[in-house]
Amino acid sequence: MVTTTYQVQGMTCGHCVSSVSAEVSAIKGVSDVQVDLATGQVTVTSESPLDIETVRAAVDEAGYDLVGA
Numbered sequence: 001m002v003t004t005t006y007q008v009q010g011m012t013c014g015h016c017v018s019s020v021s022a023e024v025s026a027i028k029g030v031s032d033v034q035v036d037l038a039t040g041q042v043t044v045t046s047e048s049p050l051d052i053e054t055v056r057a058a059v060d061e062a063g064y065d066l067v068g069a
């Protein structure tokens with residue numbers, strides 16, 4: 001298992017958190033997503049390392065910006 005923390009910009013409420021969680025959880029191999037609304041940190045647990053562009057696309061799909069990992 002690999003755990004990576006990403007920095008996401010633009011989340012303001014619980015709805016934002018669930019949108020990001022849903023999109024990132026849908027990435028193949030992801031088993032857990034924890035979002036900290038206060039800091040914008042999204043911690044993702046996956047079977048193997050994820051391509052950051054895949055994670056970026058999922059965050060973008062939810063309507064937010066991935067600004068770092």
Ligand SMILES: [Cu+2]
Nearest residue numbers: 012013015016
């Ligand atoms: Cu929101």
